[in-house]
Amino acid sequence: MTEARIAEGRTALYRYYDAADSLLYIGISDDPDRRRDEHAVTAADTWYPLAVSRRVGWFDTRAEAEGAEKLAIKQEKPRFNSRFNQRRDAVLQLKDGARDDRRQRQGIGRKTNHTDAIVKHFRERIDSGEMPPGTRLPTRQAIAEQFGIGNTAVSRAYVELVRDGFVEERRAHGYFVLPAESRTLAIRVGRPVEVAAQLREAMTAEQIRELIKALSA
Incomplete structure (x- = not known):
């Protein structure tokens, strides 16, 4: 083959x-x-x-x-696969421990919602500028492997990031961070409180004042 x-x-x-x-x-x-x-x-x-x-x-x-x-x-028993394989290498066990600590700090663990935690993980890095516009997100499989969680949770997180306007999906190319001014939001017009919360997160105070002025005109 x-x-x-x-x-x-x-x-x-x-x-x-x-x-x-x-x-x-x-x-x-x-x-x-x-x-x-x-x-x-x-x-x-x-x-x-x-x-x-x-x-x-x-x-x-x-x-x-x-x-x-x-x-x-x-x-x-490949040295660097954790799935289906008990770690025996002392160095790898230390890396696993470090990964578990990282997951704990980022709220990614058995008692948390993994999808929400992944969304939080990326939103914080986008908002802080650590992931500037145009940055390509790691593949969903890479994130699942990095944090030891299911692909489904990561896929849902990426869908939410797209829905909330933080990233865009480019077919066959992956997911990329959007500049703040290019972000779009999917909102439910029948839920004004929810819409307000989304807008507060997505817009600056000045932008919100301009929106209120435009709605009042």
Whole structure:
């Protein structure tokens, strides 16, 4: 099989190895080359700099690839997969502890709403200027892996960020931060209190004064 994506719905199972041919990481993707570029960013401080080779196999459906991924991780025990794999490396255990601490500080944990926590995580960084307009958000899968939560919660968070006007989705390219002046809001006209709360969050005091003046005219 080739590494090119041959048909719609086909999913690749890929493995990364270090110079000693030790297994570093196992994953699945419908586009392993794009996923490689994402790993170069999200795993830049862990396993990606160690990787010297990659092996890819294709499955007809994503469900087949997911089943093969789970089995491969359990049996082959790659060093840097946490899902389906008990961590044994002392360095990785420390990284897991640091990740759990980060999740706790950011309100991402078992007793919180993960979707709300992810929305809060990005909104704070957008509002502070840490993520300026035009910044591309990490992929949903990358965020799910980073914080050890489900893809569904992350997907819902991204939908809310779009709905609230903080980011826009560009088909086939990802999600990007919008400048404040370009933000749009989806509002429910039958809920004035809710609309007011949304506007207070999205607009400056001066903009709100101008809006009140315009509504009164």
